[in-house]
Amino acid sequence: MMISRRGALGALALGALATATACTRTPKAGTMSADENLLKAADQGDASAVRDALTNGADTETRDASRRTPLLLASAADHVEAAKVLVAAGADPNAQDNQRDSAFLVTGVTGSVAMLNALLPAGPDLTLTNRHGGVALIPACERGHVDYVREVLKTGIKVDHVNNLGWTGLLEAVVLGDGTTPYQQIVRLLIDAGADVNLADGEGVTPLQNAERRNQREIAALLRTAGAH
Template structure:
């Protein structure tokens, strides 16, 4: 069976997006390249643009109708990966497309949890405007607040994102599977500034 030229241009669009070749992305879209074509790993053109931090290419794909929800074999979506990598400008462009907040990554987490772990401050600010679940618990039994404490360094950026999620209304006392609260973890790790923030928010 012969493959039409538009369908055959799917891999080319993915590679152009992965390399940030904006002119080529535009040309391929105008030629009818399928927006949701996926490579051998299930990665779409938009996902590859997010991975490479190619903001212009990502915005063009979104404006053309690319979905932030197309899931790759490793369970990444463009939205989830943008949160994990702190792609604030791309997240801002995705927000009007109303990403599916129910899709989970390979750790059972949402976009917020890895953004907090890595203290992507500007990405976190944007994610908090999306209606995302502040108290979602991933497969490890951790919320984003627990990830800040357990996997963070307690430094200024982690303090900043801790303050953001607590001010947004996250439950400061949701414990891990062993019943250890964020406050207890913070104290055990000597993260005094974050411990104070949790206490001020009513954490025990």
Template sequence: MASVGIFSFPAVEGAVPESKLHVAAAQDEVPAIRDLLSKGAAIDAKDDGGRTPLLVATHANKIHAARALIEAGADVNAKDRINDSPYLYAGAHGYLDILKMTLVHGADLRSTNRYGGTALIPAAERGHVETVRVLIEAGVHVDHINNLGWTALLEAIILGNGTDRHRHIVDLLVKANADVNLGDREGVTPLQHARARGYKEIEKILMMAGAR
């Protein structure tokens, strides 16, 4: 066991010297985080996977740890080996509290994940309605196209399930002026995808917005 002041943490196999901070972040131990930082622990040190303590806290949705690290100056855009950052991960997984903190502290809205997508695209796919709303309001480009050739609107339809959450997301994207006629690589439009899947309510939203 590794100990930090009165706190004890399990050893992390193959970890970098600053791994105590990663463990404290994962366990939401704010006093330990502050103690380690006061003693000179590198706030953005990366573990074997390229994850900073803030990204570790974000993975576990540890809001208090994330706040302590962000307020201490942790980089909300620092990426790991698979191109995730605290901002991108929080957006993709609908971790609203952490996402909002990253947005206030310099999140790069143009940054992309390993699929070439912005935070908005996986949020739309996974049905995170409020996350989509927050990202739209923050100014994320609604028509960004990822490596698959899909926009957030296309992913909400193609990879969504047509339920109320995805219908609401389609409505939010349409109201944010997403291009309803921007098709995939084969030229198949959002409306055509919705029809093929029998998503009647989504089809109505798209047609009201001039989709073809």
């Protein structure tokens, strides 16, 4: 059967169109989606690339394999400028990953005052708890982040929140601290913020008793002056 010249040309045209359409719909091997670009840019702290990914349609709440959002990645690595871009785009500071960390909660671990202030305009939930049942204040007390404790207390976060271990921020500062100057300052800040100096741990041991058992004389003196027994 003979095929006319017009028919042959038409078939070629249809084939070319199909090929072009396939190329348009199927990304080249190795290329990254806008969401993947956003996760990478946030993790690396590239604020410009974060903007580009968002402009290209990336979802602010996209997740990686551990369910970390771009804002959580930026916060954990203390990439403040990248976080500000994401906050301005409406990113959720309370989205939690597989370990129940959120962008706001991890600031208590890193102790970054700059990141704390970058996230506050997003309206973080101050009552949100991590996998240990603690609010952001508690790990900051444990790790001796004096400046962070001072700033986060200004937000109205609950100073006497009790975590799953039965500890408040004050108890964490005593039990897990070493009694040195940073922990003394944190204890003073907590007392000034109205912490209950006689709120005992899950075994009934008070902050003062814990301080005395660890020979933390300066902290014990601070607690006695505040009415601890």
